[in-house]
Amino acid sequence: xxxxxxxxxxxxxxxxxxxxxxxxxxxxxxxxxxxxxxxxxxxxxxxxxxxxxxxxxxxxxxxxxxxxxxxxxxxxxxxxxxxxxxxxxxxxxxxxxxxxxxxxxxxxxxxxxxxxxxxxxxxxxxxxxxxxxxxxxxxxxxxxxxxxxxxxxxxxxxxxxxxxxxxxxxxxxxxxxxxxxxxxxxxxxxxxxxxxxxxxxxxxxxxxxxxxxxxxxxxxxxxxxxxxxxxxxxxxxxxxxxxxxxxxxxxxxxxxxxx
Numbered sequence: 001x002x003x004x005x006x007x008x009x010x011x012x013x014x015x016x017x018x019x020x021x022x023x024x025x026x027x028x029x030x031x032x033x034x035x036x037x038x039x040x041x042x043x044x045x046x047x048x049x050x051x052x053x054x055x056x057x058x059x060x061x062x063x064x065x066x067x068x069x070x071x072x073x074x075x076x077x078x079x080x081x082x083x084x085x086x087x088x089x090x091x092x093x094x095x096x097x098x099x100x101x102x103x104x105x106x107x108x109x110x111x112x113x114x115x116x117x118x119x120x121x122x123x124x125x126x127x128x129x130x131x132x133x134x135x136x137x138x139x140x141x142x143x144x145x146x147x148x149x150x151x152x153x154x155x156x157x158x159x160x161x162x163x164x165x166x167x168x169x170x171x172x173x174x175x176x177x178x179x180x181x182x183x184x185x186x187x188x189x190x191x192x193x194x195x196x197x198x199x200x201x202x203x204x205x206x207x208x209x210x211x212x213x214x215x216x217x218x219x220x221x222x223x224x225x226x227x228x229x230x231x232x233x234x235x236x237x238x239x240x241x242x243x244x245x246x247x248x249x250x251x252x253x254x255x256x257x258x259x
Contacts, residue, residue: 024049024050025048025049025050025051026047026048026049027046027047027048027049027051028045028046028047028048029044029045029046029048030043030044030045030046030093030096030097030100031043031044032044032100032103032104034104034107034108038104038105038108038109038112038113039104040100040101040104043057043059043096043097043100044056044057045057045093045096045097046067047064047079047083049068049072052068052070052072053067053068054066054067054068054072054075054076054079055067055068055076055079055080055083057093059093059094059097062090062093062094063080063084063090064080064083064084064089064090064093065080066079066080111172112145114144115144115145115197115198116142116143116144116173116198117142117143117196117198117199117203118140118141118142118143118148118194118196118198118199118203119140119141119142119143120138120139120140120192120194120203120204120205121138121139121205122136122137122138122139122190122192122205122206122207123136123137123139124136124137124207125137127181131184132183132184132185133181133182133183133184134181134182134183134184134209135179135180135181135182136152136179136180136181136182136190136192136207137177137178137179138150138152138177138178138179138180138192138194138205139175139177140175140176140177140178140192140194141169141173141174141175141176142169142173142175143173143174143175143196143198144172144173144174144198145197146166146174147196147197148164148166148174148176148194148195148196149161149194149195149196150164150176150178150192150193150194150195151192151193151195151202152178152180152190152191152192152193153190153191153192153193154182154188154189154190154191155188155189156189156191159180160178160180162178164176164177164178178192182207182209183209184209185209186209186210188208188209189206189207189208190206190207190208191204191205191206191207192204192205192207
């Protein structure tokens with residue numbers, strides 16, 4: 001069940017016994033409970049005194065009625081009659097009821113009926129004293145509605161599936177994770193497959209004990225940089241060796257001068 005609501009607080013002081021000041025709070029609140037199918041479940045407008053309901057609005061007769069049956073009951077009856085004669089507050093309550101009716105569908109569409117696709121990432125965690133095995137954790141987050149199905153595949157074959165614990169993220173989305181112990185032997189590909197109502201087909205993330213695409217790209221860039229550096233160095237050495245000799249320096253002669 002959802003709620004659309006409005007609150008207004010009024011603080012004040014009253015004189016009590018022996019002239020001592022006592023604080024009080026006058027609270028006006030309106031709410032629109034929404035049923036599980038998104039339809040409007042009613043309308044509530046309440047005037048409370050120190051958190052105790054004093055007046056309640058009846059939308060069928062469009063009047064405020066006393067809803068305090070304690071010490072303030074007589075005062076609540078008097079206050080209801082006074083407010084009902086003051087049509088401004090009644091009109092305000094009706095305007096909010098109409099706003100609830102008009103906004104309920106939009107609110108439900110943008111909250112409960114929305115579909116936000118998940119994000120997926122595989123995080124490998126080494127296992128101490130066991131270099132041939134690794135723990136793969138498939139993190140799935142940022143999705144709504146909360147229904148989600150996760151499967152682990154090894155070279156295309158399902159090796160693990162099941163229910164996972166869903167955790168709210170605090171922003172109307174959810175997160176979960178599923179772990180798998182995998183072999184570090186070369187030639188294996190592990191896939192985390194995620195199905196969600198927001199997706200037309202499962203979202204898949206692969207992991208392999210071989211070099212990842214990012215690592216391979218980094219190695220390729222480093223190799224290209226090294227090759228380019230060697231080419232520049234070779235060109236520099238060749239240019240230095242081909243420089244002309246300085247002027248005024250006689251060439252060396254191998255013959256001896258006459259005596």
